[in-house]
Every structure is written in structure tokens, then in C-alpha cells.
Amino acid sequence: MNILSPSILAADFKNLGQQIADVDAAGAPYLHVDVMDGTFVPSISFGMPVIKSIRSASDMVFDVHLMIVDPIRYIEEFVKSGADIITFHLEATDEPQAVIDKIHSFGKKAGISIKPGTPVEALEPYLDKVDMILVMTVEPGFGGQPFIESSYDKIKATRKMLNDRGLDTDVQVDGGITKDNIKKVIAAGANVIVAGSSVFRGDARENAKELIKLMEA
Numbered sequence: 730m731n732i733l734s735p736s737i738l739a740a741d742f743k744n745l746g747q748q749i750a751d752v753d754a755a756g757a758p759y760l761h762v763d764v765m766d767g768t769f770v771p772s773i774s775f776g777m778p779v780i781k782s783i784r785s786a787s788d789m790v791f792d793v794h795l796m797i798v799d800p801i802r803y804i805e806e807f808v809k810s811g812a813d814i815i816t817f818h819l820e821a822t823d824e825p826q827a828v829i830d831k832i833h834s835f836g837k838k839a840g841i842s843i844k845p846g847t848p849v850e851a852l853e854p855y856l857d858k859v860d861m862i863l864v865m866t867v868e869p870g871f872g873g874q875p876f877i878e879s880s881y882d883k884i885k886a887t888r889k890m891l892n893d894r895g896l897d898t899d900v901q902v903d904g905g906i907t908k909d910n911i912k913k914v915i916a917a918g919a920n921v922i923v924a925g926s927s928v929f930r931g932d933a934r935e936n937a938k939e940l941i942k943l944m945e946a
């Protein structure tokens with residue numbers, strides 16, 4: 730199934746509740762929540778209190794993308810804040826399997842992510858251990874960057890590695906997704922599509938609706 734996951738990093742934070750209601754009404758099943766620590770990535774976004782606050786206002790699946798070093802330290806707190814899916818970066822930990830196990834111990838879905846410079850082969854030991862693989866299609870850290878064209882080959886290679894093992898694990902893409910390339914990333918093998926600027930710049934509800942339509946066609 731193809732799933733749109735609007736990224737609130739690009740939302741208008743003074744109207745966050747309304748922006749979330751808009752993408753929910755448009756039919757987006759997931760809400761992508763980018764957590765940045767200023768160390769794994771240069772920027773700092775938001776953390777537990779924000780997630781807790783919006784949790785009380787939304788039934789969407791909270792797809793939490795941790796761009797933080799040593800993510801194991803915070804898994805429990807993100808679960809308690811309301812995360813449904815927790816994705817961490819392979820590059821951010823020496824113990825990916827322990828992070829996966831910790832997320833699963835709370836009954837939550839675990840995702841593992843690679844940056845544009847990390848080869849897909851690095852995912853190999855975890856393919857049958859995670860619920861989702863996030864192939865970053867921009868350098869993590871900021872919204873509004875252009876899609877890196879070489880990502881198509883990485884998406885295809887990731888889907889092939891999964892298919893070869895008989896796995897139908899979700900493949901997520903994040904960064905630079907627009908109305909112009911969404912069909913192409915899906916054709917390459919992605920099925921969970923993060924979109925920040927292309928949803929929240931302008932009319933979020935209309936943009937999300939349009940993207941969902943393109944995903945179905």
C-alpha cells in the first residue's frame with residue numbers, strides 16, 4: 730500500500746493543530762515528525778513536548794524520524810510521547826540491533842535509515858529485522874532541498890534486496906519529493922512517501938489530496 734506521510738517540519742507552527750487536521754482530512758494516514766539534535770544533523774527541530782501535545786489532537790500514525798546520535802537513549806521517551814513508528818539512522822549508533830529490539834519491546838514499529846552517502850549494502854543485516862527502511866533522498870537536516878537524482882538507484886536496489894529475500898517491508902523516501910517525482914519514486918519501489926514543502930507550502934489540504942491522487946494513479 731502507498732502511504733503519504735506529510736512532514737510537519739515544513740508546517741506553519743503557529744497553526745500546527747489546524748495544519749495536521751488539514752492533512753488528516755485530505756486522507757494522509759501518517760504524520761512525519763522530524764527530530765533533530767544539532768549534532769547528528771546541523772539543525773535542531775523539536776522533541777518530546779511537541780509530540781505529546783499533538784498526540785492529544787490527532788489519531789494519525791506518528792512516523793517519528795530521529796536524526797539524533799545514540800538514539801537508544803530516547804526510545805522510551807518517544808514511545809511515551811506517542812510515537813507509533815520510530816526510525817533511527819544506521820550512522821547514528823554502534824548498536825542498530827539493540828535500538829531495533831528496544832523499539833519492538835514497546836510494541837512499536839522500527840525503521841532504519843541511511844543517508845545519501847551510505848551504501849544500501851549496509852542495511853543487509855537488518856533487512857529482516859525492521860518494519861521500514863528509510864532511504865534519505867536529501868542530506869538529512871533541512872526541509873526544502875532538491876531531490877538527489879542518484880536516489881532512484883538506491884530505492885531500486887533496496888526494493889530488490891527485500892524482494893530477493895521474500896520481504897515486503899515498507900520502503901520510505903524522505904526529501905525533495907514533489908508532484909513531479911512522486912510517481913517515479915513509487916515506480917522505483919518506495920511506498921511510504923514523506924513530503925514537507927510540497928504539502929505545507931500553500932494549501933496543505935489541497936496539496937496532500939493531489940499527492941495522494943498521484944500516488945494512486
Ligand code: DX5
Binds near residue numbers: 737903905926
Ligand atoms: C529532512 C527531513 C525531512 C524534511 C523533508 O532532514 O528528514 O523529513 O521535512 O522536507 P521536504 O519534503 O521539504 O524536502
Ligand code: ZN
Binds near residue numbers: 762763
Ligand atoms: Zn524526515
